[in-house]
Ligand code: 4AD
């Protein structure tokens with residue numbers, strides 16, 4: 027006869043904390059074969075079927091553990107409180123499971139409700155919710171399989187980034203979040219100020235007097251840690267920064283966030299070719315790490331992506347499954363072509379001739395849009411592509427001028443389904459040329475005097491790049507919208523939570 031279930035509540039029985047103290051993680055139980063062993067697990071109820079079978083999840087694995095309740099001997103008021111979303115602690119004996127995909131299940135001997143979840147009000151039900159709906163409850167969406175999977179993979183990718191660079195002898199540098207300079211020169215910055223917005227102090231000319239502001243000058247949230255990490259590069263040789271970056275660009279797309287995380291390595295003595303090699307090796311390392319360490323989670327996302335594909339029109343369906351796409355990137359060399367070659371391909375492409383591109387390519391010098399990048403990757407080459415040597419006028423001031431005088435040693439890595447995933451360059455290490463470019467673009471020298479000084483004192487050839495972490499997460503998880511690979515997305519008109 028199964029043991030009689032007792033119900034205890036933290037407030038009523040003070041010793042339950044002791045009784046339930048030692049907890050086994052569900053991930054450890056899934057491989058457990060020690061039938062007869064007594065365990066305590068804690069987690070959130072996913073489903074409770076037939077007043078008998080609890081599927082419990084604690085986030086340590088995608089899979090739930092099944093626990094069996096003896097409902098005949100259990101108080102009905104307790105059974106009612108075992109609802110989807112409730113947090114419970116239970117103790118019981120492991121028995122061999124007859125269910126598929128699990129070796130053991132738990133026969134419940136003691137159960138404690140740690141937190142009720144009002145079944146009428148709890149918004150997550152055991153069915154598929156739309157991603158749009160889940161974004162509105164971003165504080166709860168991590169309790170779904172899709173999002174707990176994404177959060178776990180996100181962690182694995184963060185770890186893999188540090189592992190890759192540590193193994194290569196790079197040093198991790200924390201660069202500031204608040205800065206006085208605009209690294210990308212695109213003027214897309216969020217201002218940081220403590221001035222009274224209604225009545226700010228004014229200069230004699232009637233402008234806001236930022237000398238009175240907290241830092242005694244204008245400051246903003248950083249768009250990139252590159253300029254500051256270059257200072258460390260000029261002493262430690264190989265460094266990287268991995269931090270949040272902020273861009274006030276008003277792009278409501280599936281690949282743009284106003285707050286995103288960027289990994290920016292910076293390497294002394296690397297030229298643009300060395301940098302392309304490193305970028306390719308790095309991306310492959312991350313993909314390989316995910317395949318090696320996130321097996322169950324990726325399989326789940328692979329099935330999920332396959333389901334989504336079924337709802338798409340035939341011509342939009344991807345030829346490869348998620349897992350195939352990941353392996354494909356590992357197994358193939360990235361194509362490397364110059365911007366000039368790319369323009370030739372695009373100019374003669376079908377969508378350009380048939381005026382299918384939103385932005386038609388007619389002349390050298392045009393900035394590439396994501397439709398062009400994706401054409402090159404998905405239609406023309408069907409491989410990741412690295413474009414290099416861009417016109418200097420469409421790239422940032424710090425990029426190294428090439429001998430032709432009209433291009434710079436820039437490189438972008440373009441990925442299927444994503445477009446630009448990495449942007450980087452060799453840096454202009456020659457003082458005179460950098461100063462000239464800063465003047466041409468009318469960038470105030472007072473913001474960059476220290477950056478220029480790096481070229482005065484022991485300058486060195488050096489290069490670096492930035493990987494948008496959420497774009498990488500989109501590629502690895504197959505999620506179509508960047509808002510679904512970061513816990514709390516920041517986009518125009520949206521800073522809830
Ligand atoms: O090409 P970007 O602007 O390059 C830089 O910021 C350089 N300072 C990097 C460097 O050389 N150290 O941005 C780099 C990458 C892009 O390729 C893209 O993946 C990502 O950052 N990115 C964004 N990701 C999400 N939302 C946005 N609004 C993004 N803007 C750029």
Ligand code: MG
Pocket residue numbers: 438446448449
């Ligand atoms: Mg870029």
